[in-house]
Amino acid sequence: MPRVTSAIPVAGRVAGFTYAIRNIVVEARKVEAAGKTIRYLNIGDPIPFGFETPPHMVEAVDRAMRDGHNGYAPSPGIESAREAVAAEFTSRGLPTTADRVIITSGASEGIELAMGALVNPGEEVLVPSPTYPLYTAVLAKIGAKIVYYRTDPAHGWMPDIDEIRSLLTPATRAIVVIDPNNPTGAIYPTSFRRALLDLVNSHNIVLLADEVYGDLAYDDPVPVPPIGSLDPDAPIISFSSLSKGYLAPGWRAGWLAVGRSPRLDDVMAALRKLADGRLCSPVPMQYAVTAALTGDRSHQIPLRKALRERADLTTARLNAIPGISCVAPVAAFYAMPKVDLPPGKTDEDYVLGLLRATGILCVHGSGFGTRPADGFFRVVFLASPSELADIYDTMAVFTAEYLRR
């Protein structure tokens, strides 16, 4: 038989699956190959910037491996980790039990499982703009419809509950809320959180609460209470992980917790069914979930202090650049500044120009769902204050030149 030489076709759903935070690295590698040093401000990973995983968590993983916990675990996760997550939610005002918890490969897997359990092709999910791009990528893969609700930089990146209400249709299955927020660094007030819970309580939809930055607010309340603590009976699924507040993103250790409302019992069963298919999340790291949530968390005090210092520096230095404005973040390690683009230019054009001219790698706002002409871009401010100061100096010179053209 003759040998076929044509390329093997790729499934259509891949075209819609975009994740700008990593996609843009392809461009950075080209610039690097041409001899420029790249300063990676694209990925929210504290480890390359010198932040260290707490030793007792490392010991817990090491011990688990040495003790022979190298086989599969039950699909929802080991009992002690699920108990620890349930106790954590309960202590933060959201009473829950281990049987409502699934240990996942990072919050990412929890998000994907939840979308898989809830959303049919063609159905709608409300997602913030800007958003963490995994949501839109997963929804595109499912063939679901992404409906953006706006968060407003003029009001500290707050969402508008009336707009959210107006976007609900009979096809809406869920509302995603990221609080504290990536990419904006905002935390939402109790009044908004309550209104959101009222909305899901009065509709046949679920609130998907991404709370991975809950431990990383700079001011009180620390930690930020889970949204579900305002109404433990609301139809809500919460996602979190060891990636951010516990400084272990590479371990891919996270969890989801499903609210106790019987309205969610079928969803819980569906999640367990889907979780069975992926066997289990990495087992030694599940022991670190127990260690993290029941052990010493004093690493979070200097971590929050370091983040606040970098957030203050970032806000002050970016706002001092003519043509750039930046809302001060109040949590996490991201800022979402805006550059006043000349007509016809896009955020990606600015970000790629900055990369090619200076080696500084940010991510364009349209990768998070903002309009290309709006000129937003995301900065990860985990580098040391002196390196950040140097980066913002370089950015100022480039921006002056860029806007003069």
Ligand SMILES: Cc1ncc(COP(=O)(O)O)c(C=O)c1O
């Ligand atoms: C808002 C948000 N949700 C989820 C994730 C995924 O985190 P994990 O490493 O737990 O999968 C991230 C990672 O940056 C994030 O910023």
